[in-house]
Amino acid sequence: MHPIAILTGASSGIGAAAAEQFLEAQYTVINLSRRECPIPEVTTLTTDLSDTQSLANSSKALCEIVTARGVSSVCLVHNASLMLKDRCDTTDDEAMLQALSVNVLGINTLNRALLPLFPSTSSVLYVGSTLSEKAVAGAYSYIVSKHAQLGMMRATCQDLMGRGIHTALICPGFTDTSMLREHVGNDADVLSSLGEMNSYGRLVAPQEIADLIFWAHHHPVINGAVMHANLGQVEH
Ligand SMILES: NC(=O)c1ccc[n+]([C@@H]2O[C@H](COP(=O)([O-])OP(=O)(O)OC[C@H]3O[C@@H](n4cnc5c(N)ncnc54)[C@H](OP(=O)(O)O)[C@@H]3O)[C@@H](O)[C@H]2O)c1
Numbered sequence: 470m471h472p473i474a475i476l477t478g479a480s481s482g483i484g485a486a487a488a489e490q491f492l493e494a495q496y497t498v499i500n501l502s503r504r505e506c507p508i509p510e511v512t513t514l515t516t517d518l519s520d521t522q523s524l525a526n527s528s529k530a531l532c533e534i535v536t537a538r539g540v541s542s543v544c545l546v547h548n549a550s551l552m553l554k555d556r557c558d559t560t561d562d563e564a565m566l567q568a569l570s571v572n573v574l575g576i577n578t579l580n581r582a583l584l585p586l587f588p589s590t591s592s593v594l595y596v597g598s599t600l601s602e603k604a605v606a607g608a609y610s611y612i613v614s615k616h617a618q619l620g621m622m623r624a625t626c627q628d629l630m631g632r633g634i635h636t637a638l639i640c641p642g643f644t645d646t647s648m649l650r651e652h653v654g655n656d657a658d659v660l661s662s663l664g665e666m667n668s669y670g671r672l673v674a675p676q677e678i679a680d681l682i683f684w685a686h687h688h689p690v691i692n693g694a695v696m697h698a699n700l701g702q703v704e705h
Pocket residue numbers: 477478479480481482483484501502503504505516517518519547548549550551571596597598599640641642643644645646647648649675
């Protein structure tokens with residue numbers, strides 16, 4: 470019997486760090502993203518979560534993997550996200566749909582294909598954000614979709630009641646990855662000031678979020694929980 474971890478967005482950042490953790494614990498690790506996972510032992514199913522056909526192909530392949538003999542448990546980590554810079558008064562429907570495709574509909578497709586097949590002791594973990602429960606200016610479609618992920622996680626908990634499958638929403642604060650760096654235009658001063666916005670005066674390391682993802686999979690008592698991981702942010 471062997472466990473499997475399926476992660477979206479393990480080609481970089483938090484996803485790649487989590488893939489490494491699961492590999493070290495002898496999991497079979499599968500990544501869904503457009504680029505390869507940098508860790509050679511991880512199998513990448515090249516997937517564009519905003520593309521229906523690409524998702525259908527990967528879902529089919531995943532169903533075969535999950536139903537193969539000897540799979541003891543599955544950890545599905547909805548980690549990939551698209552973060553646009555946009556506002557409530559200018560975002561056109563196409564941009565909103567693009568964000569929702571990756572951040573919400575892609576999750577829905579994978580859940581629909583895979584959850585009926587999961588053995589008990591599996592988990593479905595959502596990587597949300599501090600912005601799953603609050604808002605800042607200039608990240609409208611991202612905030613909408615991160616709030617949607619909170620609802621998805623809570624509904625997952627209720628709908629899978631009694632199946633022996635648990636869920637949680639893990640909400641990173643400012644974490645040192647390409648998503649954050651690109652969002653601030655790779656401005657070292659801005660990154661440094663974001664790092665000052667918590668009790669420890671630094672950005673969160675991707676490995677710290679990966680630790681929490683790995684821990685959450687192994688502790689079903691947190692079923693339905695929202696877990697913030699931000700070093701204690703300064704509130705304004
Ligand atoms: N970094 C932070 O400060 C921060 C804060 C709060 C929450 N988070 C959350 O943490 C999660 C991981 O982000 P990260 O910070 O580790 O950023 P990252 O290093 O930029 O990783 C983002 C991942 O999403 C994947 N992705 C994006 N669009 C995709 C698409 N259309 N199809 C498939 N995969 C796609 C990317 O893969 P490809 O480009 O290879 O497709 C990449 O692996 C996200 O949900 C993010 O919202 C991050």
